[in-house]
Amino acid sequence: MSQLDLRAPMRLATTIRPYDWGSVTALPELFGTEPTGQPQAELWMGAHPGAPSTVGGVPLDAVIAADPAAALGPGTAARFGGRLPYLLKILAVARPLSLQVHPSAEQARAGYAAENARGIPLDARERTYKDDAHKPEMVCAVTPFHGLCGFRSPAATAGLLDRLGVPGLRPWIGALRDGEPATALRTVFAEMLADAAAPLRAEVERALLAAGDPELAPYAEIARACPGDRGVTAALLLHHVELAPGEALYLGAGVPHAYLGGVAVEIMANSDNVLRCGLTSKHIDVPELMRVVGFAPGEPHRVAAEPGGPGEHRYLPPAPEFALARHELDGERAHELPGGVPQIVVCVEGEARLAGATALRPGESAFIPAEVSTTRLEGKGTAYRAAPGA
Template identity: 55%
Template structure:
């Protein structure tokens, strides 16, 4: 197995302290949003083979079957199907959805035929892949996920007592669920910008007066004044994850992360359609085609422990599988040998993976079929035990 060197992405919404604190290093003073672990071409992890540092993507390209295993290559092609991240939100991320596989393939092909460069700011589909994802909290983690019941959203908007919101309240009461959600989101995203800016300001002022239940929207309006995404966010479920809890985000589900540190895993894709809370391109017609206008409980995932001590976060996709091992000092090593590729990430304490010792934020790539056992590393500096997240695929 190989120790990984990983890139930290300095997006503006990133926390200035969370990733540095986990790594045990001094903050740089700049936002640090995501640390990427994988073979994504935007920032592939690096490893050293035969005394030469190389990108993981290059290593896989040189021997896909050897690194990924034949079953993975046959099912997903000669590429690592997932991207693992540490995600540290110090400010809200954009309100967004992801396409399903058929929608991604169709949209990508259409933009290729239109000759739109992949790096163009108005390009929507960067690749022909879908992007299901899972976020697992390492600290208390706030987010928005999926539509509330229309009547609940209507009550929330009505409580603000803002005249320009009253038509939305009426629509939410007057129509069946799908039609109500579609009509209101469409109206919000296509409203006159100046009128919407005034509505957002009035709604934020009212939310601040009302207190706790409306508090998240005050923060959104502070970060994105006048943005229609602030009103769109009021249609969604507010979720708070406790450490160890997770949330799965499937195709067409509107969502946004608000604050906190977590381990995120996703299919290896860049396809994002934004609803708001962003200065980036918003393609309203395509967004409305992709969104699933279904209300429901966002569903908090808790890991299911197997007899081997592996705590698995069950999801309905094969491109990734995330699990966790909480390693007690002196316990027998856990055998993680598999026919699929793996990335192991330590998030607490100290863990031994083979002959390598990992501290918080350190990770390794394990090629398919390579023997690997993990255990708590020898205690040091008052640290006993360790926690390892295991990322792999279902093949």
């Protein structure tokens, strides 16, 4: 550990997670590498103990733990208990991710403690809470990206379901049209996920696959990808959101969502707590998910890019753990990066260079300890930079 210099940027060695929803080709095409023939879903950059990046063979969480004040800065170290507060990823989505939700900080602490008290190992398949932290997150599209996010208004969803022409949906349509919105959504969502609804879900799937309605097309895509899954019908309650490259979406606690396709940079609080109810082969915990979901309908929370310096676009979501910047490097002007806070820079196109670090090619990243004073980012291409939020 003593050979590591916290006064200079550090190149990271990272891990790619091979989840079954990942693309076989997207990350190799983006990074200019050979496909492995297996799905490559998530490139992790950070200090989460589940898959920490390494510096010179040393896990980044260990580097930080050895000198939190130098690595994170005294303020960030005190604010976040000596931990890097965010986790940065690149996602490559080829088929739907699980229909899921993330807990609040209070829910995460209580759930983690309860599962520990029951003696459930952290690596057990039935484990729901992997740590005691909440997991707000934001995705910023690198390619066209789309997914589901938050509950549509019940009245609008009633109209959408009505267009499927499935007689068995009439009780749910009536509840959505006539009931108090949050109560109606809770009731219908729970009934859609129940085992007793399996025959009706099969009818809905057949109707989706036969529909030529453009508004129903994303849900038909889910039905084709996940036949017989309880999450297919429940997905119809959620907004479909499309992001053009450079557009961003924020998801707070309790917001149901599922990403469907494309490549994006994702940043989140340093947690791996996910509660799932469908569209997955992983552990499903419907009762706990129902306790955590917020059932108020609302529009998806898009985060507009704010101008920084020339070629810099900043995304500032309402999460204290993280902020994100996109740097368009023109080969001439250097971008001055602030000091005093822990940052991770990842190149997604072309080449990015940091003083004290070798050039970063697509998919390569570096950690900038807080001990580093202002440094320069230059090159020709596109890079993203993660930092703690305000």
